[in-house]
Amino acid sequence: MRIAEARVIVTCPGRNFVTLKVVTDDGVTGVGDATLNGRELAVAAYLREHVVPALLGRDPARIEDTWQYLYRGAYWRRGPVTMTAIAAVDTALWDIKGKVAGLPVYQLLGGRCRDGVTVYGHASAATAEELMPEIAGYVGQGYRAVRVQTGVPGLSGVYGVGKPGSVYEPASEGVPAEPVWDTGRYLDHVPRVFADVRAEFGPHLKLLHDVHHRLTPIEAARLGRDLEPFALTWLEDPVPAEWQDGFRLIRQHTTTPLAVGEVFTSIWDCRELITGQLVDYIRATVVHAGGITHLRRIFDLAALHQVRSGSHGATDLSPICLAAALHLDLAIPNFGLQEYMPHSAETDAVFPHGYHYEGGYLHPAETPGLGVDIDEELAARYPYRAASLPVNRLTDGTVHDW
Numbered sequence: 001m002r003i004a005e006a007r008v009i010v011t012c013p014g015r016n017f018v019t020l021k022v023v024t025d026d027g028v029t030g031v032g033d034a035t036l037n038g039r040e041l042a043v044a045a046y047l048r049e050h051v052v053p054a055l056l057g058r059d060p061a062r063i064e065d066t067w068q069y070l071y072r073g074a075y076w077r078r079g080p081v082t083m084t085a086i087a088a089v090d091t092a093l094w095d096i097k098g099k100v101a102g103l104p105v106y107q108l109l110g111g112r113c114r115d116g117v118t119v120y121g122h123a124s125a126a127t128a129e130e131l132m133p134e135i136a137g138y139v140g141q142g143y144r145a146v147r148v149q150t151g152v153p154g155l156s157g158v159y160g161v162g163k164p165g166s167v168y169e170p171a172s173e174g175v176p177a178e179p180v181w182d183t184g185r186y187l188d189h190v191p192r193v194f195a196d197v198r199a200e201f202g203p204h205l206k207l208l209h210d211v212h213h214r215l216t217p218i219e220a221a222r223l224g225r226d227l228e229p230f231a232l233t234w235l236e237d238p239v240p241a242e243w244q245d246g247f248r249l250i251r252q253h254t255t256t257p258l259a260v261g262e263v264f265t266s267i268w269d270c271r272e273l274i275t276g277q278l279v280d281y282i283r284a285t286v287v288h289a290g291g292i293t294h295l296r297r298i299f300d301l302a303a304l305h306q307v308r309s310g311s312h313g314a315t316d317l318s319p320i321c322l323a324a325a326l327h328l329d330l331a332i333p334n335f336g337l338q339e340y341m342p343h344s345a346e347t348d349a350v351f352p353h354g355y356h357y358e359g360g361y362l363h364p365a366e367t368p369g370l371g372v373d374i375d376e377e378l379a380a381r382y383p384y385r386a387a388s389l390p391v392n393r394l395t396d397g398t399v400h401d402w
């Protein structure tokens with residue numbers, strides 16, 4: 001069996017997605033997500049111009065060899081564009097292998113380690129009062145874990161706070177929006193919100209919070225300490241993710257568990273954090289961290305150090321990435337939680353899939369491969385529309401981390 005064709009499909013069913021579809025000479029197809037939010041066309045060009053020509057004629061069964069060929073062979077290693085492109089190829093080849101074997105991908109990875117994949121939902125609202133019914137809504141649907149984000153009094157909008165009742169969307173059309181951020185107001189407000197949430201929902205609901213890289217290590221240490229009475233499951237991205245020493249300082253001050261990794265693209269980004277046990281959850285994901293093959297390697301390293309998985313799963317990762325993540329989540333021993341934000345109906349229609357939510361768990365499809373596809377005719381009806389993530393500024397106009 002040989003790779004006969006590989007198509008790069010860019011579509012915007014409400015938001016942009018890039019997909020690689022690999023076709024073999026006997027007609028088996030496999031799909032991989034290649035979406036890099038706000039930089040989609042860079043990955044599409046990397047794939048079309050540099051990767052697809054080299055794939056044609058290769059044996060699709062050689063997943064590891066193809067990974068090494070694309071990673072080591074390019075000489076220019078790592079980075080989000082490269083690793084997203086490699087991930088797309090890797091994911092598509094696992095899909096093909098599953099279809100050829102007649103097995104869902106999690107079976108090829110060693111089989112299930114659990115009955116279902118525990119997911120966390122996203123409760124967010126502009127005010128603390130509006131937040132409570134949002135959280136109650138998730139509890140009512142059976143969620144065991146909820147990420148809680150709120151607006152901050154005095155700030156007109158805060159990244160990560162969606163509009164209740166609508167599909168979460170982190171990018172906006174055109175050039176980046178420039179919201180204003182104030183660390184002092186945030187640090188004052190968040191512990192009060194969690195005090196109310198814990199009082200309302202009791203001790204057993206798992207609560208998470210995403211700082212989105214906006215603090216310095218000592219500010220994050222203070223927040224972690226202030227949140228200790230409310231027993232968070234994790235505090236996410238407390239400082240910019242590349243500042244690994246920052247985690248050491250936070251750790252010296254608080255027992256609030258830490259999570260990081262949605263912007264990591266390789267095992268080299270997380271190595272010290274994992275081996276030094278500076279974090280509790282590693283949030284790298286299939287599409288940005290080199291596919292199933294490489295993410296498995298990261299999770300295996302994490303398992304040695306009692307660090308658990310917590311893969312990124314926002315709406316800007318396509319249903320193909322979510323499907324792939326679920327197969328891996330089911331098969332690794334050190335699974336923690338999976339982020340889950342349902343996609344829009346338009347997106348779900350473009351990416352027909354067999355995974356489903358039930359009582360706090362997601363379950364991958366039991367069909368061979370990943371159990372997800374792209375409807376190319378429908379995808380063609382939604383042309384690309386330029387959209388960007390925001391740029392964060394302080395009240396005096398300084399560009400800030402986010």
Ligand code: GCO
Nearest residue numbers: 037160170210212313314316
């Ligand atoms: C999360 C996030 C997202 C990301 C977004 C970037 O889901 O935890 O932080 O909102 O910022 O996916 O593209």
Ligand code: MG
Nearest residue numbers: 210236237262
């Ligand atoms: Mg996050």
